[in-house]
Amino acid sequence: MSSAETAAVVRVEGLHKRYQGDGPEAVAGIDFDVLPGEIFGLLGPNGAGKTTTIGTITTRVRPTSGRVLVDGVDVSVDPVSAKLRIAAVPQLSNLDRSLTALENLTFHASYFGTGRRERRERARELLVRFGLGGRENDHVNNYSGGMAQRLMIARALMHEPRLLILDEPTTGLDPQSRLFLWDTMVDLRERGTTLILTTHDMIEADRLCDRIAIIDGGKIIALDTPRRLRKLLPAEHGIEVTVAAPADPSELFAGLSDADRTEARPAGEGRWRVRCYGEDGGQTGGLPAEALAAAQRAGLELIELKRLEGSLEDVFVHLTGRELRGADGARVSSRWSG
């Protein structure tokens, strides 16, 4: 066992979760470590198993098999010790609506045994830091979505957790609140807090996460830094051609000598968008010239031709496919399968 492994803040080993005895596996064998001071992203389509995985870490989901260690503590064996080390911010507000904002923070800290004076001081400090100074005596019913989100993060920090888990923290927030939360997360990392983040937002994941696990069908299908994940694309320099065509033109482009793989989808108004992935290397001619020639030969009107810069979204779609997902994460449509 290497020292990096033993120091993991979270270690997930062979995790399986089946909610009903004969139902499908929501999590089908997941292993990963979250290292101290990193922002770890969990990315995946709806129903991929992200929330279940997070649930096992926060002690709210009991694993069917496998184990989860938080700071060396087995979550199933000693949930109380695990809970002392973690804080979770859910997607939707779960603030205590009977209390004011300040009381939300101070009572939360009291559950963790923080002294009276200390919790008042820390609460006031966090309220100011999260832009809620002056609104501390408001009832949280009167808080907007963005304010509630900030207050939940402030509350989570009241007991100084080693690990902060954020479930889609910026979904549905305005751009200002989103930027503020991004800065906050980076700031927290700098202060030594380890973060786990689930998100659908590729820009968010790309910008914040040190490492990202892409989950699909209850399994991790890729885990790396955003930069290295982008290299998982079949070619970093593919192209995208938009042409006016009466029918799927992908066969015309499939024969290009530099294209490893081609996929097409309708772009509306009788247009098709064709993506050709392959080694381009930037030589003269290459994919763009070949594609142009192919379109001309077939007499198709060229609308747009652009290079594909591998974005995290491309990686994500490449790895998880284009099908919409049902509630259980099963693919419900194969229209886009290439």
Added chain:
Amino acid sequence: MNAIGAAGASSSGLRGTRTVQLRAFFALCGRDLWVTVRHEFGSFLAQALLQPIFLLFVFGRVLPEIGAARPGYGTQLLPGVMALTLVLTALQNTALPLVIEFSFTKEIEDRLLAPLPVSAVAVQKILIAAMRGVLAGLLILPLAALILPGGVHVSGPDWPALIGIFAFGSLAAGAMGLVLGTAVPPNRISVAFAVVLTPLIFTGCTFYPWISLAHLRWFQVFTLINPLTYVSEGLRGALTTLPHLAAGWIALGLAVALVGFGLLGTRLFTRRAID
């Protein structure tokens, strides 16, 4: 941290865990008492006391005055109204918040992530609801003194019995609320309340002493299913000289209700809290 260090930390953690858990338990109680006193006192009183005020007024004052009930009926009624208030307040104060917190506001999540076992969160809910029940039950005495025409006549109260019935009756009712609040899906809760509360209120020996049902044997037996019967009869025994169900049966009835509903409710609560 190496493997040995981690093991050492968690075993010393286990030693300190009991203190941590107790502190969390009392802090949760502190939050609930604070909310009861500072934010919800008016609504708590209205919810708990409006019904008994009207019961005492109509059955204890109006009916005797118009000759529809015997003049002493109010005094006979008092233990029943107290029991009803105690039980309903404790039951509703567990069941209603649980339904709301689990299904709508998700407020329960902050408690479930507090450093104490999930079952302790359930027990804490019962305890606070029971305390609210006891408070509401006690407030019936001054209210009855004001409302009933002859005031309150308590003949030599049996204090240990009174305290015992208040404590165990309210805890059992809180446990019933825990079962109701966790077993019923949120979209059925209004139906469930009507279906559970109405028979509970009318078969709990609140408006009639159990002994007087001797001529209606099947109904007398039926009332024994209702935990409220034991609270009503217990208070009747503790506060009046009227004949009542034997003390042993009362103790047994309350114990069965508390243990049965307590275990079932905690189990259901844990199932709701942890998938």
